[in-house]
Amino acid sequence: MTDQQTLEPPAPPEAPGPRSPRRSRGDGSHARNFSAGFVVKLILVALVDALGVYGILAALAVQSWGILAFLVLALVAVNWIYFSKRAVPGKYLIPGLLFLLVYQLFVMAYTGYVAFTNYGDGHNSTKADAVEAISIQNETRVEGSPTLPLTVVQRDGELGFAVVQDGDAEVGTAEEPFTAADDATVEGERVTAVPGWEVLGFAQIAEQQAAITELRVPFSDDPSEGSVRTQDGSTGYVYQSTLVYDEATDTFTDSATGETYTPSESGNFVSEDGDVLTPGWRVGVGLDNFTRVFTDSRLAGPFAQITVWTFAFAFLSVLTTFAVGLFLAIVFNDPRIRGRKVYRSLLILPYAFPGFLSALVWKGMLNERFGFVNEVLLGGADIGWLTSPWLAKLSILMVNLWLGFPYMFIVCTGALQAIPADTIEAAKIDGAGAWRIFRSMTLPLLMISVAPLLIASFAFNFNNFTLIYMLTGGGPNFVGTPVVVGHTDLLISMVYSVAFESGNKQYGLASALSILIFIVVGAISYVGFRRTRKLEEI
Amino acid sequence: MRRSIPVVAATLGLALTLTACSGSGDTGDDTSAAPTESAGATGTLTMWVDDTRINEMEPVVATFTESTGIDVELVQKASGDIGKDFVAQVPTGEGPDVIISAHDGLGEWVNNGVVAPLELGDKAGDFSESAIAGVTYDGKVYGTPISIENIALVRNNALLTDTPAATFDELVAQAKSAGTPFSVLVQQGPDSDPYHLYPLQTSFGAPVFEQSADGSYTDTLSMGGPAGDAFAAYLAKLGAEGVLDLAVDGEKAKQAFLDGQAPYMITGPWNTSAFEEAGMDIAVLPVPSAGGQPAQPFVGVQGAFVSAKSENPVLANELVVNFLSTEAAQDALYAEGGRMPANSASAAKVDNGILKGFGEAGATGAPMPAIPAMSSVWAFWGATEAQIISGQAEPVSTWNTMVANVQDAVDKV
Amino acid sequence: MASTVVDRETPSTVVERDGAPRGRRWWIEIGWRHVVGIVTIVICIVPLVYVLSASLNPGGTLTGSNQLFRTIDLQNYRELFEGNYSSWFANSIVICTVTSIGTVLMGGAAAYAFSRFRFQGRQGGLTALLIVQMFPQMLAFVAIFLVLLSIGDVFPMLGLNSRLGLIAVYLGGALGVNTFLMYGFFNTVPRELDEAAKIDGATHAQIFWTIILRLVAPILAVVGLLSFIGTFGEFIIAKVVLQRPDEFTLAVGLYFWAADERNARWGLFAAGAVLAAIPVVLLFLALQRYIVSGLTAGSVKG
Structure with missing residues (x-):
């Protein structure tokens, strides 16, 4: 794969530099100003430009200003970078950065935004949506009112309903209550024709769905008798709104009690007595989500214990998977071993199966009474691998080792190839022991490329929600705590328990908490990363 | 209409498609004056179905398309994702028109304003009360019930042929006489399983929430008090006797029953099909009472619900209210999928003894609460039951601490 | 733990070059x-x-x-192929192959820039790349849906329900941890090679495409493999983006069989997972040649 790519360079080569005449390799065209590489670049950039210009026009048409702005900036950047002689590193960075900006940074920005809102159950959308939802949820059918066979009619673009009530046909519109239409034709139980009106068939109804479902025809001159509406274009019912929205004052009024509900700062309509209408809408809540972690007394109890375990878990997971992965990589880095290709390929099997499937299998195998480990391996032992607090922690680490060592094995196998064999050979001739060679040559050299991965792996395990969720669910649980958390819960699964499993889902809170966790992990990684830079200096 | 231009574009696109579809070029302005009785309606509804139901839904909606001309695009979703994605996607205007889902998410959807109320009208009378109760929230109907599911006592006729037990204790005693490794299998797990234990709990008179006069649940827990204490003590007893064992998880319980290692198992129709496929002779009975009152399982209702922001409200209602509710449609769904239809007339025709057994056991059941507060309950509930069954904690006080903690969590919501 | 074993077991005697x-x-x-x-x-x-x-x-x-x-x-296996399984398989292979090639190219280019050029913001950029990857993805399923929704208005090809759109999302992660792996490895390639080529008049592009990439083949293969496997098993984003059963990837399709706790079709799922593991193992088998044949191929002795 890589060989082919080195033979035909598909992406951004540069125009020949000032010293090109001395170039020894090449396709012979370098004497002219337009090398093959330059042509390829020109074509690629032209394609990108064409796509971008198309995108700009399309964005203009659908008024996506955000996309428009991004495309303009991206196009300018791409053209400048690839045709300038100065921005050489940019030529190599920009393709990846563009994708990163669109997809990763958007997720970040969105999470950051949500953290400052009350987004979650009950505050799921905009105020307009909330007003609409409250209105439709509080329009109720008048008790004991009849089912009206209904026909949708139209005259000069005005929609109306024709219904049959007690055998008599009546027609009405949004403006005019139902009045008798004696000349209407009634077939079966419904009106099929009204002089002066056009009767709409189902296809025509389908074309005006929104208008028809929004139409309310007053039942009589007395508004308190309610109005007729239809949801399917063929049956009408008499409805009354119990809550009426007044756009001018931006309030809901209960038509029975006269109570008014006004919008509150927390994104709900609230009455003076404190009655709250749902749904509410999404509003900014400032730093509330961030401060809640410090003010919510329910979180205080197990917090310290869980934090310690989270650090221990993440650290030990990295240590064990790396140690085993590296060991195996070294063991099979000896060309004299027969069948090592097969060994290596089988070693990555745990990595080739879906992680949650493996976690489930392990859960079954570690079952206290019937699991493979106790029943078969240990001959009917009764060891609570997942039910005793300490053993559950051990089991999680072991399963994570099983799941994670192939990754480290692959990485180390690759990274080992960078270590110059001559140096090691020389050290051996000088009489250095294997351990010394490993400690003072192999490991430091390996660390240069692998250390950032270890940091990333630490961060990944710090938030390894899936494993905990699938294997123990955080259990064994603490007895009687006000939040359901257990001995193997990580900070992230505690967040999940608090923000999602305690009643309403609270995305705002979850985002804020996970950003706090991110800051902690990010800071640790930053420090760790700075230290690896020193390794590099060796 | 925030995104006006895309909507216009979409409408234009739709218009073009319509023209292309009708193909007869007579769609000029004046032709619309002629009322058409034809069923040539057009439009496409998007419906989310979970992957275990999509195959039975396909031929049924095909009949609908045939008779109305409305296309229904079925989108396969994982059952756990339907409710979640519905809440997330409806506000963007890109959500589905209709979803088929278990009713226990209804409270959340209403609370988020993503589901539209429906008027079943007289059709409501075609369904059992508990089915309608399931799709009702706050006194309003939001869906058409499709099928009903609940757990019951399943007996392996090869081991025992008669169940004289009037109480759960008698049942256990009788089951032990069969001499199998397990007596009455009730699936557990590290966090127990409150759903499968619920018939026992209700038989002590300790339902999860108080019900108001119309049958809807309130936010007040009703698990505490002397009834709750008695149930907690009973759980501890069953745990100590080894009838309930946290190590018996769903997988183990199913396999043990398949292997003839227990005469009884409390489970639902999702497992009986595997038992039948394995050639077992089984019978389905109501769960005997443990505490003197009727043992009520949770009843789950699968319903069809319409999005509050559907762009095709009329078509969606046509499908959900006027088509899926009918005896014919529910007969067809039963024929394809073998689940207990919610339509009473269709249900009466079911002659499968096993499904009928589940139906009878569920007749007295309690609808699974759809109120959002329910989601605060599960985690506490399971964790506490597990601690009681394993003998790790003193039953009554632990149970009461849980009730206090749950009520606290519910009130915070 | 591993290190102590190495200590005890590996002898320091000089090994005969020929003959085991x-x-x-x-x-x-x-x-x-x-x-x-x-x-x-x-x-x-x-x-x-x-x-x-x-x-x-x-x-x-x-x-x-x-x-x-x-x-x-073999009923489960037969049933697999009666459904959409084979098209999921094909989708996964295509999506993962394109993603991993894209990741190798973009990540490799970025690693080259970081390794060979000195520019302002280099250190900061490197650190930022590493830390960005740690950002919680808890809301990714909502955010990605929203971003694809708006992109779809402009470029329908890259919107929801599009495999190309999914590949683009995956490429958003191309500059990540893998870049570091390559960066570290690039640093081990002696700079003298570049310098010599430069004196010969090679441009930086020629150095990259014809010298560096060839020398770092092992790590390219490793990164390609890791990216392939990572994408192969990803289902959280994929199930948001792809909605039609014939467009699913393997991971999404398999997830559906296991997602419903009560009706989980473990037999089918297991059969699907067994077959899905085969391409991963085969790919590793095939790439091993490149992974262990770097600069030092054949000369490393234990």
Whole structure:
């Protein structure tokens, strides 16, 4: 794969530099100003430009200003970078950065935004949506009112309903209550024709769905008798709104009690007595989500214990998977071993199966009474691998080792190839022991490329929600705590328990908490990363 | 209409498609004056179905398309994702028109304003009360019930042929006489399983929430008090006797029953099909009472619900209210999928003894609460039951601490 | 732990270049490695035996019993191919191949820039790249949906329900941890090689495409493999983006069979997972040639 790519360079080569005449390799065209590489670049950039210009026009048409702005900036950047002689590193960075900006940074920005809102159950959308939802949820059918066979009619673009009530046909519109239409034709139980009106068939109804479902025809001159509406274009019912929205004052009024509900700062309509209408809408809540972690007394109890375990878990997971992965990589880095290709390929099997499937299998195998480990391996032992607090922690680490060592094995196998064999050979001739060679040559050299991965792996395990969720669910649980958390819960699964499993889902809170966790992990990684830079200096 | 231009574009696109579809070029302005009785309606509804139901839904909606001309695009979703994605996607205007889902998410959807109320009208009378109760929230109907599911006592006729037990204790005693490794299998797990234990709990008179006069649940827990204490003590007893064992998880319980290692198992129709496929002779009975009152399982209702922001409200209602509710449609769904239809007339025709057994056991059941507060309950509930069954904690006080903690969590919501 | 074992077991004697050692020497130098390999493989495989057993049992459970292989029946495998499984397989192979090639190219280019050029913001950029990857993805399923929704208005090809759109999302992660792996490896390629080429008049592009990439083939293969496997198993984003069953990737399709706790079709799922593991193992088998044949191929001795 890589060989082919080195033979035909598909992406951004540069125009020949000032010293090109001395170039020894090449396709012979370098004497002219337009090398093959330059042509390829020109074509690629032209394609990108064409796509971008198309995108700009399309964005203009659908008024996506955000996309428009991004495309303009991206196009300018791409053209400048690839045709300038100065921005050489940019030529190599920009393709990846563009994708990163669109997809990763958007997720970040969105999470950051949500953290400052009350987004979650009950505050799921905009105020307009909330007003609409409250209105439709509080329009109720008048008790004991009849089912009206209904026909949708139209005259000069005005929609109306024709219904049959007690055998008599009546027609009405949004403006005019139902009045008798004696000349209407009634077939079966419904009106099929009204002089002066056009009767709409189902296809025509389908074309005006929104208008028809929004139409309310007053039942009589007395508004308190309610109005007729239809949801399917063929049956009408008499409805009354119990809550009426007044756009001018931006309030809901209960038509029975006269109570008014006004919008509150927390994104709900609230009455003076404190009655709250749902749904509410999404509003900014400032730093509330961030401060809640410090003010919510329910979180205080197990917090310290869980934090310690989270650090221990993440650290030990990295240590064990790396140690085993590296060991195996070294063991099979000896060309004299027969069948090592097969060994290596089988070693990555745990990595080739879906992680949650493996976690489930392990859960079954570690079952206290019937699991493979106790029943078969240990001959009917009764060891609570997942039910005793300490053993559950051990089991999680072991399963994570099983799941994670192939990754480290692959990485180390690759990274080992960078270590110059001559140096090691020389050290051996000088009489250095294997351990010394490993400690003072192999490991430091390996660390240069692998250390950032270890940091990333630490961060990944710090938030390894899936494993905990699938294997123990955080259990064994603490007895009687006000939040359901257990001995193997990580900070992230505690967040999940608090923000999602305690009643309403609270995305705002979850985002804020996970950003706090991110800051902690990010800071640790930053420090760790700075230290690896020193390794590099060796 | 925030995104006006895309909507216009979409409408234009739709218009073009319509023209292309009708193909007869007579769609000029004046032709619309002629009322058409034809069923040539057009439009496409998007419906989310979970992957275990999509195959039975396909031929049924095909009949609908045939008779109305409305296309229904079925989108396969994982059952756990339907409710979640519905809440997330409806506000963007890109959500589905209709979803088929278990009713226990209804409270959340209403609370988020993503589901539209429906008027079943007289059709409501075609369904059992508990089915309608399931799709009702706050006194309003939001869906058409499709099928009903609940757990019951399943007996392996090869081991025992008669169940004289009037109480759960008698049942256990009788089951032990069969001499199998397990007596009455009730699936557990590290966090127990409150759903499968619920018939026992209700038989002590300790339902999860108080019900108001119309049958809807309130936010007040009703698990505490002397009834709750008695149930907690009973759980501890069953745990100590080894009838309930946290190590018996769903997988183990199913396999043990398949292997003839227990005469009884409390489970639902999702497992009986595997038992039948394995050639077992089984019978389905109501769960005997443990505490003197009727043992009520949770009843789950699968319903069809319409999005509050559907762009095709009329078509969606046509499908959900006027088509899926009918005896014919529910007969067809039963024929394809073998689940207990919610339509009473269709249900009466079911002659499968096993499904009928589940139906009878569920007749007295309690609808699974759809109120959002329910989601605060599960985690506490399971964790506490597990601690009681394993003998790790003193039953009554632990149970009461849980009730206090749950009520606290519910009130915070 | 590993290190102590290395300490004890690896002898420091000089190894004959030609001809394998025999007898006790063979055990000390080579034989024990086979033992380690076999033991590790057994540990790797035991849990997977449950999966294999479940895949051959149409009505059974995943871990309900330790009596494995009671029934051997290929019904699950037959059923796989009656459904959409083969198109999921094809989708996964295409999506993962494109993603991993894209990741290798973009990540490799970025690593080259970081390794060979000195520019403002280099250090900061490197650190930022690493830390960005740690950002919580809790809301990714909503955010990605929103971003694809708006992109779809402009570029329908890259919107929801599009495999190309999904690839683009995956490429958003191309500059990540893998860039570091490559960056570190690039740094081990002696700069003198570039300098020499530069003196010969090669441009930076020529150095990159014809010299560096060839020398770092092992790490390119490693990164390609990691990216392939990572994408192969990803289902959280994929199930938001792809909605039509014939467009699913393997991971999404399999997830559906296991997602419904009560109706989970473990037999089918297990069969699907067993077959899905094959391309991953084969790919590794094929790429090993490149992984272990770098600068120092053939000269590394144990």
